[in-house]
Amino acid sequence: xxxxxxxxxxxxxxxxxxxxxxxxxxxxxxxxxxxxxxxxxxxxxxxxxxxxxxxxxxxxxxxxxxxxxxxxxxxxxxxxxxxxxxxxxxxxxxxxxxxxxxxxxxxxxxxxxxxxxxxxxxxxxxxxxxxxxxxxxxxxxxxxxxxxxxxxxxxxxxxxxxxxxxxxxxxxxxxxxxxxxxxxxxxxxxxxxxxxxxxxxxxxxxxxxxxxxxxxxxxxxxxxxxxxxxxxxxxxxxxxxxxxxxxxxxxxxxxxxxxxxxxxxxxxxxxxxxxxxxxxxxxxxxxxxxxxxxxxxxxxxxxxxxxxxxxxxxxxxxxxxxxxxxxxxxxxxxxxxxxxxxxxxxxxxxxxxxxxxxxxxxxxxxxxxxxxxxxxxxxxxxxxxxxxxxxxxxxxxxxxxxxxxxxxxxxxxxxxxxxxxxxxxxxxxxxxxxxxxxxxxxxxxxxxxxxxxxxxxxxxxxxxxxxxxxxxxxxxxxxxxxxxxxxxxxxxxxxxxxxxxxxxxxxxxxxxxxxxxxxxxxxxxxxxxxxxxxxxxxxxxxxxxxxxxxxxxxxxxxxxxxxxxxxxxxxxxxxxxxxxxxxxxxxxxxxxxxxxxxxxxxxxxxxxxxxxxxxxxxxxxxxxxxxxxxxxxxxxxxxxxxxxxxxxxxxxxxxxxxxxxxxxxxxxxxxxxxxxxxxxxxxxxxxxxxxxxxxxxxxxxxxxxxxxxxxxxxxxxxxxxxxxxxxxxxxxxxxxxxx
Numbered sequence: 001x002x003x004x005x006x007x008x009x010x011x012x013x014x015x016x017x018x019x020x021x022x023x024x025x026x027x028x029x030x031x032x033x034x035x036x037x038x039x040x041x042x043x044x045x046x047x048x049x050x051x052x053x054x055x056x057x058x059x060x061x062x063x064x065x066x067x068x069x070x071x072x073x074x075x076x077x078x079x080x081x082x083x084x085x086x087x088x089x090x091x092x093x094x095x096x097x098x099x100x101x102x103x104x105x106x107x108x109x110x111x112x113x114x115x116x117x118x119x120x121x122x123x124x125x126x127x128x129x130x131x132x133x134x135x136x137x138x139x140x141x142x143x144x145x146x147x148x149x150x151x152x153x154x155x156x157x158x159x160x161x162x163x164x165x166x167x168x169x170x171x172x173x174x175x176x177x178x179x180x181x182x183x184x185x186x187x188x189x190x191x192x193x194x195x196x197x198x199x200x201x202x203x204x205x206x207x208x209x210x211x212x213x214x215x216x217x218x219x220x221x222x223x224x225x226x227x228x229x230x231x232x233x234x235x236x237x238x239x240x241x242x243x244x245x246x247x248x249x250x251x252x253x254x255x256x257x258x259x260x261x262x263x264x265x266x267x268x269x270x271x272x273x274x275x276x277x278x279x280x281x282x283x284x285x286x287x288x289x290x291x292x293x294x295x296x297x298x299x300x301x302x303x304x305x306x307x308x309x310x311x312x313x314x315x316x317x318x319x320x321x322x323x324x325x326x327x328x329x330x331x332x333x334x335x336x337x338x339x340x341x342x343x344x345x346x347x348x349x350x351x352x353x354x355x356x357x358x359x360x361x362x363x364x365x366x367x368x369x370x371x372x373x374x375x376x377x378x379x380x381x382x383x384x385x386x387x388x389x390x391x392x393x394x395x396x397x398x399x400x401x402x403x404x405x406x407x408x409x410x411x412x413x414x415x416x417x418x419x420x421x422x423x424x425x426x427x428x429x430x431x432x433x434x435x436x437x438x439x440x441x442x443x444x445x446x447x448x449x450x451x452x453x454x455x456x457x458x459x460x461x462x463x464x465x466x467x468x469x470x471x472x473x474x475x476x477x478x479x480x481x482x483x484x485x486x487x488x489x490x491x492x493x494x495x496x497x498x499x500x501x502x503x504x505x506x507x508x509x510x511x512x513x514x515x516x517x518x519x520x521x522x523x524x525x526x527x528x529x530x531x532x533x534x535x536x537x538x539x540x541x542x543x544x545x546x547x548x549x550x551x552x553x554x555x556x557x558x559x560x561x562x563x564x565x566x567x568x569x570x571x572x573x574x575x576x577x578x579x580x581x582x583x584x585x586x587x588x589x590x591x592x593x594x595x596x597x598x599x600x601x602x603x604x605x606x607x608x609x610x611x612x613x614x615x616x617x618x619x620x621x622x623x624x625x626x627x628x629x630x631x632x633x634x635x636x637x638x639x640x641x642x643x644x645x646x647x648x649x650x651x652x653x654x655x656x657x658x659x660x661x662x663x664x665x666x667x668x669x670x671x672x673x674x675x676x677x678x679x680x681x682x683x684x685x686x687x688x689x690x691x692x693x694x695x696x697x698x699x700x701x702x703x704x705x706x707x708x709x710x711x712x713x714x715x716x717x718x719x720x721x722x723x724x725x726x727x728x729x730x731x732x733x734x735x736x737x738x739x
Contacts, residue, residue, distance in 0.1 A: 016068035019075065021055035027074035028053070034579050042066055054317070165216055172215040172329040173228035175318040176203070178238045185211070185229075186318040188326030200239045200261050201268035203229065204283050204295045215334050218346075218547075221355035221370050225334040226282075226294040230325065232318055233301045240264075243301050250303075254278040274618075279304035280337040296336065309339045309593035311586045324583050328590055331551035339590055343598020344624055348374075350543040353623060372449070372538050374623040379451040382532035384408045384467050384510045385627045387605060394614035404509035408467050410631035413638055415495040415502030416658035416722040419710065423657060423667035429709050430668045430676060431701035431727035432689060434641065437662030439548055439595045440696035441637030442541040445514075447629045448534025458531045462517035465632060466533035470526050471508045472498050472519050481523030482650055489646065493655035497642035502659075512628070512635035518642070534628070541633070544598070549695050552591050556693055559584050566682060567674060567691040574699055602630035637662070640696065647688040652678055657709075660724035663701050671703040702728035 018024070028038060035053075039046045042063050051057040052067070059067045171188035176195060178184070183195040193211070197203040207213060213227030233243040240261050242249075249255060254276035255262060262277055273282045279302040284294035298304045300314030300321075307314075313324055325335065336345040353376035357368040369375055385408050386392045396402075434440065448465045460468065475498070478491035495502025497518055498511065508529055519526050553563055559580050561573040578585035602624065606617035619625050645664065649655050654676060658665040668676040677689050684690040690697050704727055712732045713721045726732045 016065045018059070018064070018068055019071055021053055023075075023080070024071060025053040026080075027071055027078055029580060030078035031074055032580070038070070041070070166212070167224075168212060168214040168216065170212045171326055172213060172225060172334040173230065173322065173325055174207075174211065174213060175230040175232065175322040175325075176235045177232040177318040178234040183235070183238060184318070186322040187213075188322055188330075190319070192319075199264055200241070201264050201270060203239065204265075204270060205268075207295050208293055215329060218333065218349045219352055219543075222349050222352040223292070225329075225349075226292065226296050228296045228298060228325070228329070228334050230298045230300065230321065236299060236301060241299070245302050278302070280341070296334070298335065306338060306593075309590050309597075311582075311589065313583075313586050316583070320583060324586060327555070327584070327587050328551075331554060331587075332548065332591060332594055338597065339593035340597025340601045343594040343596075344601040346547065346594070347541070347544050347598065347624060350547065351540060372540065374449060374540070374626065376623060378621055378623050378625060381627050382408075382452045382454070382467055384469070384532065385452075385631065387603060387627065389606070389611075389613035391614060391616050391620075398613075404505070405469065405507065406510075408510040408512065408627075408631055409500065410512050410515065410635040410638070411500040412634055412661040413495065413502065413641065413659040414500055414661070414722060416720045416724070417493065418719050419657055419667060419706070420493070424706060424710065426667040426669055426706055428668045428671050428675075428703055429657070429665050429706055429723060429727060430671065430673055430703045431663050431665045431724060432673050432677075432698040433701035434662040434696065434698050435693060436549065436552055436592065436595055436695035437637050437641070438599050438633055439545050439552075441633045441640060442599070443545045443549075443695065444539060445541060445632060445636055446537050447540050447632050448537050448626075449540060450534060450536035452532035452534055452628070455531045455533055456529075458528050458533070460516055460520070460526050460528055461533075462513060462520065464533050464535070465513050465537050465628070466531050467510050467512060467628065467631070468516050468526075468528045468531045469508055469510050470516055470528040471505070472511070472516070472524075472526065473505045473507060475519050475522060475524045477522075477646075480646065481521070482647065486523065487650050489649055490655065494645065494649065495642070495656075495659060497639055500638070512631045514632060514636040514639050518639045521643075532628075540629070545695075548591060548595055552588065552695070553693065555584060555587050555591065559588070561693055563693045565693070567677075567679060567684075570691055570693065571672065571674070571700055599630055599633050603627035643687065644689050647685060648678075651685050651688065652676070658722050658724040658727075660722055663724045663727065665724045665727050667706060673698070673700050702730075704730045 019027070028035075035046045035049050039049045042049070044063055048057070048059075052059055058064075170191060170193065174185035174187045174193070176183065176185050183197065185193040185195050187193065195203065195206060197206040207227050207229055211227060213229075215225035217224050231239070231241070236243050242255075245255075255278070257276070259277065262272070265272070265283060270283050270285060273284075275282075279299050281297040281299075282294060283297065284292075287293070303314075305314040313321060316324065328335065333342060333346050333349060336342050351373040352370055353373045354367045355370040356365045359365055380392070381390075383392050384406065388402070446463060446465050452466060458468075460470070475496075476491060477494045477496070478489055480487055480489065496504045498505050498509075498515055516526055516528070556562075556577070559577045561570070561577050565573060578588075601619075604619035604625065606619075611617050641659065641662065641664065645656055645659075654666055656664045656666055666676050670676070673689075673691060677691065678685045691699065693699075701724075704723075708730055709723050712723075712726070713719055716732070721732075
């Protein structure tokens with residue numbers, strides 16, 4: 001009988017009840033467990049647990065019973081919370097799909113399945129994997145048919161599932177994949193559509209006429225975002241595109257003009273932008289009045305999603321990729337290209353160059369300049385703001401090296417110094433990193449909107465954006481003004497705030513307004529020789545900063561890190577936050593890259609294009625090619641860092657040993673930032689470094705030993721090797737040091 005009982009027990013265990021795949025992941029993350037921890041406990045591979053959570057596979061005995069036991073206990077600790085609906089009102093799983101417009105006689109009605117069931121708020125994630133195996137596969141129709149996974153799940157707040165605008169009811173984008181010969185479009189919110197298009201031109205038509213993709217404009221005078229279609233490798237094969245580009249095509253950044261798919265588009269009267277058919281291709285027809293006909297393509301297998309910023313996003317299953325990109329689109333904007341391109345496009349989307357005028361005498365409206373924008377026409381920069389090779393410098397001798405008195409050099413810090421004897425006796429080197437440093441530098445910054453005006457012997461005005469030729473070599477960091485009081489410092493242990501390498505200026509040089517204003521703040525007179533100022537100015541980047549800040553804070557909150565945490569709690573929450581949801585962590589990285597890349601794009605240099613020095617390049621035709629704005633942001637970011645360093649030194653007597661952009665390294669008696677950052681009654685030094693999540697506050701970058709720092713400097717015979725570059729994980733290579 002015991003054998004029969006054992007057989008019955010095994011049979012019961014083989015059918016141990018399990019929650020839906022998405023709920024399995026929610027419960028694990030609610031308890032802060034990683035995939036590796038669960039896999040180790042159940043003695044299976046990490047990929048096996050991932051498959052169970054994605055619904056791709058199901059556990060078998062004996063692991064199934066143990067897995068079910070774990071999930072049951074977690075469900076008791078973290079029950080799904082369903083909102084209480086008002087009387088006689090049902091709360092759908094996702095926002096209700098707006099009613100479609102009445103079909104015309106030439107357009108058959110579209111069958112659409114609306115989601116049902118209560119919504120449950122997830123614990124720490126905004127991204128949910130779809131279980132493709134649970135999606136039924138009805139026959140392909142000529143109209144898009146919505147399909148939901150059989151296991152209902154909540155749509156997290158940060159995973160948009162289509163807005164109230166019926167034009168964009170299916171969200172901003174879709175990832176198109178092919179499985180078993182069937183073309184499917186994976187949308188945000190778990191929606192899956194059948195795609196009947198058999199060619200790329202037909203896919204473009206389907207997207208515009210039936211897909212209902214897009215995103216409402218971000219500003220009143222702006223334009224709605226065009227739909228984004230992401231093609232997987234299987235979709236590329238299906239539509240006659242190569243899965244990967246050849247070396248020659250990668251260098252060119254596009255397919256050759258004679259490719260058969262490009263010919264198909266041409267025959268169908270579709271056009272490509274001047275960049276051609278590359279990883280981010282824009283396919284359009286000229287606008288008819290206010291009606292746009294444009295689709296953006298993204299091809300991850302062509303390296304559209306740079307792994308430096310998007311990690312392995314391009315390798316994700318289609319549903320997961322749709323959610324990841326959908327979260328980014330909802331919080332930043334629909335991607336328009338690389339994160340740098342998107343960062344620049346976001347500026348324009350928030351401040352469109354033109355707007356509709358008031359009606360004239362005939363009642364007609366006209367396009368006019370939108371106040372606060374950069375306008376629709378590019379403006380020339382000042383000669384000192386022009387990078388080498390710019391047409392303004394065409395008359396310079398070919399190998400002329402421009403001096404600081406000829407060129408504006410506002411760049412981020414790359415400075416280091418040898419440790420003092422006292423610092424060598426401390427055991428630790430601790431790095432702190434400024435959150436979203438360049439975004440914080442853009443916040444509230446007054447920048448030029450129009451062309452510069454050249455002025456001789458001007459009186460410096462800290463409120464007037466521009467570039468100033470002035471001698472700051474007399475500024476002595478051993479004695480500076482802080483809070484209107486002169487303070488003595490060890491100037492030899494501080495970098496100069498006026499140069500990226502931290503060396504003291506030797507004479508007149510060009511500086512952006514924030515740099516010169518800081519010299520005045522430190523208590524020194526300034527007498528500019530000349531300047532290029534911009535009387536038409538404003539806080540152009542404020543809306544850009546606000547949107548990216550909100551995107552960053554919201555995504556970090558999904559990962560369990562909040563803006564109002566006390567210092568110790570913040571450090572604990574930041575420890576390992578990326579492992580709580582690797583996909584959300586990718587969104588965080590992409591948001592940060594959007595900030596840095598957008599600022600960098602303001603002074604985009606020529607990229608191939610057969611360019612020769614002295615000739616214009618493509619980026620110069622953009623109103624957003626503004627090296628003066630880039631210089632102002634970087635100047636203010638560097639000055640913000642120096643101001644905190646000086647206040648910290650005056651209060652504690654501690655000086656940084658290395659600075660790289662937004663990271664500063666200090667010698668410390670303990671391994672934590674709290675071991676050297678001054679806090680009194682939980683409050684930081686006013687004007688100094690403060691631990692926290694908001695842009696401009698700092699987080700822990702990494703800790704290494706002083707012996708490590710001195711060892712690598714000795715190993716590479718580089719007494720001033722910048723340790724801030726390696727403080728995160730301590731890895732230094734010959735390539736890093738130039739050996």
